[in-house]
Amino acid sequence: MEQLLEMVSNIGIRDIIDMTIVAFVFYKLYMLIRDTRAEQLIKGLLILLVATKLSEWSKLFVVNYILNKTITVGFIALLIVFQPELRKALEHLGRSRLLLTKNIVEIAHEDLDSRIKEISDAVASLSRQKIGALIILERETGISEVIETGNSIEGKISSSLLINIFIPNTPLHDGAVIIRKDKIMAAGCFLPLSENPNLSKKLGTRHRAALGITETSDALAIVVSEETGGISVAMAGKLSRFLDIDTLKTIIKEAFSPEKQNKLMNLKWRHKND
Structure with a gap:
């Protein structure tokens, strides 16, 4: 409890701004992929990451090795699978009010x-x-x-x-x-x-x-x-x-x-x- 209070007391304005920016970016990303196939793929990726961590804690070395290799290849595959969503995100950024044509x-x-x-x-x-x-x-x-x-x-x-x-x-x-x-x-x-x-x-x-x-x-x-x-x-x-x-x-x-x-x-x- 004392460590938690100490962490909270050390949070400054910059930390709040930092966390707000990150939260906003994640929110906008979620809004872009909501109700699309990307949402289901993200859920699958999260399950895979949790399974990898659990296998590490449980010392299931073979399972952990396979999952780690899968994730490594998976990140490359994501760029291909999410190509439409990535394009959509970049187009959304390009249509920002800051760049109004x-x-x-x-x-x-x-x-x-x-x-x-x-x-x-x-x-x-x-x-x-x-x-x-x-x-x-x-x-x-x-x-x-x-x-x-x-x-x-x-x-x-x-x-x-x-x-x-x-x-x-x-x-x-x-x-x-x-x-x-x-x-x-x-x-x-x-x-x-x-x-x-x-x-x-x-x-x-x-x-x-x-x-x-x-x-x-x-x-x-x-x-x-x-x-x-x-x-x-x-x-x-x-x-x-x-x-x-x-x-x-x-x-x-x-x-x-x-x-x-x-x-x-x-x-x-x-x-x-x-």
Whole structure:
């Protein structure tokens, strides 16, 4: 008890700052891997480390030798297995407010309301007609590699153009539309599907593709269900479903308005079934 009190009494301001920084870093890392396959791998690694220590204390030399060699090789393997998560973490760091680029600032100072109106009008019409749609709004992370998979359009954003792209039985109907700033860059684009094992089996390909692109970038994805006409929004690997048009407008505006970024991050993103 005396040793504990002595340790506490010796803690200074620098120690508190040091521990706070470490705790914050671990918290942010946990938030990045939460609900991903990396979370399960981390749990497995912790179990392996505990088993190694127990074998050492129990003097099980052969078991300890095997576990030690496994951990040595395992750390190298982790760099390969966690490649998507490491990329995501670095992209998250690159999108820090300290490194805010002009992309989001430009959109905030231009006529954002008219673009939101064109997009929301198109989504409302598609929803009423139960026409499936997938619209991706690029933000800070460039997704040119996705744009290149589709058909180049580079046209001004308009509700009529968006509606026509998703008319059933047309060549571009099943792909995604990518919007960058004030232009529809491409249509019929292919997106990576989400690898989240916890997703509902009822989610269709469009919803999984919307989650997939938001897991690897900071893009905002809008989905219209072909079965129900329901409107969904995916962002940061989270899906919010059964939205009305007013809520959709609010989410888009907050996503592209720098002064409202904190409010956006506090929105409740939820998983629901059709």
